Amino acid sequence: VAEMTKLLHGASICVDATHPYATEATRTICEACETTGVEYHRLLRTESELPKNSIVFETAAEAAEYLESTAGNILLTTGAKELPAFKNLDIKRIFPRVLPTLDGIRACEALDIPHRNIIAMQGPFSLDLNRVILEQFNIQWLVTKDGGAVGGFMEKAKACAYCGARLIVLRRPRENGETVESILERCRKLL
Incomplete structure (x- = not known):
């Protein structure tokens, strides 16, 4: 302050x-x-229109709890601050996309996420790059926030549709x- x-x-x-x-x-x-x-x-920011098959949760903890009963790799695009909510998942399934900062990498390391699973990049990302990441890491679940057009939300949603991955959205705070x-x-x- x-x-x-x-x-x-x-x-x-x-x-x-x-x-x-x-x-x-x-x-x-x-x-x-x-x-x-x-x-x-x-x-x-204008809220995005969510695809019909989106799974929506209020919190990262709720999304993580849901993912515990699923199979397949998970791309987390919710930011390093949300990572602790996913600590109970099999770390081999988690592929966090975080900012390429020491804090971002340290947040991943705090959960013992293997370095080979860490995607440290600055967005927003194009549809093609999102699609390639989903394919490269065999992602079945993408967890995101609705950052609107500026945050590249639709590029993530379209990449999921293209690759057959499921989209999980954390609801915006009111x-x-x-x-x-x-x-x-x-x-x-x-x-």
Whole structure:
């Protein structure tokens, strides 16, 4: 909060355009705006239309519990912070796609995920790259969040359809916010 408060010094408006699942970051930004008196606006990403055969869960823990009774390799694209929820699964089945950072690799190592299973890359990823990853690692299950178009959600969903993998989606946290158009209008008024 202190760092965000310092960053907001002298600002008139703050647009929180963080990932829809970055609830901790949003709380921090809100608190810093309240402390500084800076006007806060939450930019909402448009939710994706989920394919009909998607399996939807509220939490990563629920998805992991479901996957315990399945067979086949699992591509986790939910981020390093969600990895501990999958600790009870057979680690040989887990292929986490994480950011290529020390924190991302360490999160995988904390679960004893073999290095050969770690896919450390920065997205978003094209349909073709998603498809190739699914094929290369013989993935039957892809677990993701609905990051919208910016997060490459449809490319993952289409790759699953193409390869016959099942799509598991972690439901977005409920939030209030505004469209790009309404936030841009507010910014124009400030100028």
